[in-house]
Amino acid sequence: MVASNLGTLKPLSPLTSTIVGLNRMMMVPVYLVIEDWFESIVKHLVPSWLYEVVGLMGANMFLDTDNFVSSSSSGSVYLMRTCQPYNDQIHLKTTTEWKNIHKFDNGEESPCTTLAVYEKNDIITVGEDGCINLLNSQSQRILRKIDNADSCSIHCVIFLKHNEILTSNLRGQMKIWDLRSQNDQPTNNFMLSGDQVTPTCLTYHPTQRHLLITGDDLGALTTWDLRHNTYPINVLNAHEGAISEIQFHPDQPDHLFSCSSAGEIWHWSTKAKTGSSLMPESDPNVWLAHDNVKNKLEVFTLMPTLGKSINTLDLSRNKVICGCDNEAIYLINGVTLC
Amino acid sequence: MEREVKTFVIPNELCKRAGITATWLTVDQLSVRAFEKRNIKLPDAPSNFLSDTPSSIFHLRQEVILFHPILRKLVNESCGVFIAVQNLIVNKNPADYKVELFKMSRQYRSIIRACLENLQDDLSEAKGQEKEQLQNYITIFYSVECIWHLCEILFVDIIPGNLVLSQLLEWIRFHFPKHERNAATMLASESVNLETHQDYWNTVFGSLLQGRVKIVRALLRPHSSADHPTFKLVDQVLRAMPICSGVNGTSINEFNIQWRHWTMDVQSKIDAKLFSSEKHLDLIMRLVVGEEKAWIEIQDHCEAWYEFLAGWMFYTEPTAKSFELGQYAKRSITKMRVANNLKHLDRVILAAMEFDIFQVIKEIQHMTENGWFVAHLSDLLFHSSRLTSLEKEVPNFSAEKLRESFILEYGITLMGHKSLWPVGLSYLDHCTHDGNQVIALLLPRIPLDNEAKTLKIIREAKKRDLNDVVQCICKAQGMLSLKRGRIGNALCWALKSQDGPFTSYLADKFLQDYIKNGKLGSTDLLDNLGSCMLVSDRLIFLGKYFEFHKLYQTQKYKEAANLLISLLASKIIPKYFWYVLLIDAIPLLESEELLFSSNDTFTIMHCAEQKEDLPELKDKLNILKLSAARNLARALTYEAQNE
Structure with a gap:
């Protein structure tokens, strides 16, 4: 499955597309749900400012167009608001601050590894201390805290339903938690793989939420059907390095985007259906197919590899942005989706 | 190579009295503290400097200007070009990549230019000390660009016929853009009597010196007395000036003849005092024919000796070859009488013009931009085989080692930064001799801020097959977890690197914790150990003992009993844990249902006898023996009945 460079995609040349230099080792995953002004937000606010306030960033996620949550390696979580008062400069304001909600038993700060949001209010944060915190953007209180949810550090979290989350730890052990239940035990528990593979990212299918895809340290994409979750449906050995992030296109679920620590950024799309249209497709979702998934997918590289890890990506309509280890954000315009 | 030694004084009284010692902290940090040197002859007694007052520890680090946000962009972008250069060399044969190398050189320069622009932008907003600092950076990188450009012309570019002059003029124009800018504004103003402009003649002579004859003519036209015959004559003369360019087919000899004719013609006009009415025009004419006195007059117009050099060469030695450049350069320095106060930049330029690459490299090492320049330039010179050619001339000189030493140095500098270390790695990767060893030494020294970073470092180590480093980092992270009371996580890190001894150490901790509080921690982890348990x-x-617990708790006594027997029979029970297992056997022996066969019971009794001396077992031994005997009775009866 060697990715080819599609003619219609125009990757920006590495030098000209450098929008902004970033200050961190880990680029902030900027989950942009915002529409057209996201170019300007990238230009103005992502860099140094955040860094000075919160230290090394873990993850950022937008709740709506103005508010976003961001986690830090010092174990604190911040709800921030972007404002654009009089001039073109966009400013950030911290509206709520949950200080040191992740910490180790010996009192040290624990990095808050990542967070997930549901609708506009619910926020789940997880950390290296193995804790899960449920927050609400309207409240300063921690609504629910599961201490020692995991004996290893939790690296990924995702909302399955408003009351159900899935976490995954350093060893690839995945747990499903029911937030309503009062006991601090997971409702379900399964392994990514027996060989100590660390999952690096999680995502679900935009229309079929029971379909979950995980990316791991070794560059494989694993598909799960959460209706029967003990074994993965299929495993695709995809990227060279660790997969940093995967995302389905929110409007066009046939398209998946992934990026890796080897500097690749790929666009996966299902092949146009060939053969007789009289034969109804038995399974409309290729990811759920047990075999030959590779033959049903086409992969394009969106950007020539820079030799540096791409740490995050996000998309909106036909634009993809990604943050790279060379302290730059790249914007790829005009990705063909059809 | 002689080096200046810089001395830093540690401002501490104790350090001053006792002496100091230092250790490396991270890649770029040095930790210094007071230390009294002892040797074996001194008595083994507390140091005289011992006191109750707190003493200080000092952390020192070199200031690296490249870590400034604007310059970081330069670092990152130039790394991209550097990698492109290395790929170029791998994939093509030398004949093909000469042209490409020239392009790369230009890319490097455009990065420097972009950086200078960014610095300029910030300068306008900066204040105070920051402004001074930015100004300083601009000076440094301006010189870097200037030298790079010249080196590019002389060492990287392939100039047809070695006629270096046109490139040289271009270089001068690039670095003295003042005249061009002034001329452009003057011409754009479309006024009729330009000479009233205070910079008018300055600009005319400046343009003349940069070989822009057309601009000179254009500037003379709006002069209020442009209709004067002298002006017309000058215009005519300048128009007739032959231009040497290798491209349009005129051979050098042909051009030389034309040139001689033209100068003779102009000289005769000067001798006829045709221009004497206008002293400026007269000077122009005397300059173009290369009259010594005229060139002395014009010296004050030149900001630098190399500006003078280019102009002088244009009118007197238009067909000079690049190897003659050094000689002319020296001559202009003497003429300008600046030989005694040559600045650093002047020295480098002179060395380059004399083709003394060693001197160039030596001088640019002393530029305070942390080795960025010397690393990239020497790499480029090496690949354009400028350095290799020196190997024949200088004994014991290896071009490759020289290149590598600079790149190594630069890479190590970057490794000290919290976000630029991956960039540093890219450089170290291209050091064939020592790169890998240096990486192996430096990777474990990168601070482990969070696990994501740790994983990243491990990935880099794995990519280079540095398994020792992987193990070392995993262990460091594991110990960190242990310190934070996350023993499960520590075990996880130990398993990640398949570190047997560390795993055993942690497993022991688990068991000892169990003995202490009767609870096994991290059950979710122990439940899912799978095959990694074999480490x-x-x-x-x-893992097995946890399984036994699980079976016992879910009331699968029969299976639990079997597991217990197989554990007792195995040889993997730690000494301190024997008694726990034997005590665990008691309730099973006493259970209503018969769980142990007679053979099993013998095993238990055998073990109990062997371990009789264990102090922990003392008060339980009798109970154990009793229940074992009772179970044996039951088992024998049962077995006899079923035979």
């Missing part, structure tokens, strides 16, 4: 015997035992 160490102790972990296998821990």
Whole structure:
């Protein structure tokens, strides 16, 4: 499955597309749900400012167009608001601050590894201390805290339903938690793989939420059907390095985007259906197919590899942005989706 | 190579009295503290400097200007070009990549230019000390660009016929853009009597010196007395000036003849005092024919000796070859009488013009931009085989080693930064001799801020097959977890690197914790150990013992009993844990249902006898023996009945 460079995609040349230099080792995953002004937000606010306030960033996620949550390696979580008062400069304001909600038993700060949001209010944060915190953007209180949810550090979290989350730890052990239940035990528990593979990212299918895809340290994409979750449906050995992030296109679920620590950024799309249209497709979702998934997918590289890890990506309509280890954000315009 | 030694004084009284010692902290940090040197002859007694007052520890680090946000962009972008250069060399043969190398050189320069622009932008907003600092950076990188450009012309570019002059003029124009800018504004103003402009003649002579004859003519036209015959004559003369360019087919000899004719013609006009009415025009004419006195007059117009050099060469030695450049350069320095106060930049330029690459490299090492320049330039010169050619001339000189030493130095500098270390790695990767060893030394020294970073470092180590480093980092992270009371996580890191001894150490901790509080921690982890358990015997035992607990708790006594027997029979039980297992056997022996066969019971009794001396077992031994005997009776009866 060697990715080819599609003619219609125009990757920006590495030098000209450098929008902004970033200050961190880990680029902030900027989950942009915002529409057209996201170019300007990238230009103005992502860099140094955040860094000075919160230290090394873990993850950022937008709740709506103005508010976003961001986690830090010092174990604190911040709800921030972007404002654009009089001039073109966009400013950030911290509206709520949950200080040191992740910490180790010996009192040290624990990095808050990542967070997930549901609708506009619910926020789940997880950390290296193995804790899960449920927050609400309207409240300063921690609504629910599961201490020692995991004996290893939790690296990924995702909302399955408003009351159900899935976490995954350093060893690839995945747990499903029911937030309503009062006991601090997971409702379900399964392994990514027996060989100590660390999952690096999680995502679900935009229309079929029971379909979950995980990316791991070794560059494989694993598909799960959460209706029967003990074994993965299929495993695709995809990227060279660790997969940093995967995302389905929110409007066009046939398209998946992934990026890796080897500097690749790929666009996966299902092949146009060939053969007789009289034969109804038995399974409309290729990811759920047990075999030959590779033959049903086409992969394009969106950007020539820079030799540096791409740490995050996000998309909106036909634009993809990604943050790279060379302290730059790249914007790829005009990705063909059809 | 002689080096200036810089001395830093540690401002501490104790350090001053006792002396100091230092250790490396991270890649770029040095930790200094007071230390009294002892040797074996001194008595083994507390130091005289011992006191109750707190003493200080000092952390020192070199200031690296490249870590400034604007310059970081330069670092990152130039790394991209550097990698492109290395790929170019791998994939093509030398004949092909000469042209490409020239392009790369230009890319490097455009990055420097972009950086200078960014610095300029920030300068306008900066204040105070920051402004001074930015100004300083601009000066440094301006010189870098200037030298790079010249080196590009002389060492990287392939100039047809070695006629270096046109490139040289271009270089001068690039670095003295003042005249061009002034001329452009003057011409754009479309006024009729330009000479009233205060810079008018300055600009005319400046343009003349840069070989822009057309601009000179254009500037003379709006002069209020442009209709004067002298002006017309000058215009005519300048128009007739032959231009040497290798491209349009005129051979050098042909051009030389034309040139001689033209100068003779102009000289005769000067001698006829045709221009004497206008002293400026007269000077122009005397300059173009290369009259010594005229060139002395014009010296004050030149900001630098190389500006003078280019102009002088244009009118007197238009067909000079690049190897003659050094000689002319020296001559202009003498003429300008600046030989005694040559600045650093002047010295480098002179060395380059004399083709003394060694001197160039030596001088640019002393520029305070942390080795960025010397690393990239020497790499480029090496690949355009400028350095290799020196190997024949200088004994014991290896071009490759020279290149590598600079790149190594630069890479190590970057490794000290919290976000630029991956960039540093890219450079170290291209050091064939020592790169890998240096990486192996430096990777474990990168601070482990969070696990994501740790994983990243491990990935880099794995990519280079540095398994020792992987193990070392995993262990460091594991110990960190242990310190934070996250023993499960520590075990996880130990398993990640398949570190047997560390795993055993942690498994022991688990078991000892169990002995202490009667609870096994991190059950979610122990439940899912799977095949990784095989890393160490102790972990296998821990996993099995946990399984036994689980079976017992879910009331699967029969299976639990079987497991217990197989554990007792195995040889993997830690000494301190024997008694726990034997005590665990008691309730099973006493259970209503018969769980142990007679053979099993013999095993238990055998073990109990062997371990009789264990102090922990003392008060339980009799109960154990009793229940074993009772169970044996039951088992024998049962077995006899079923035979």
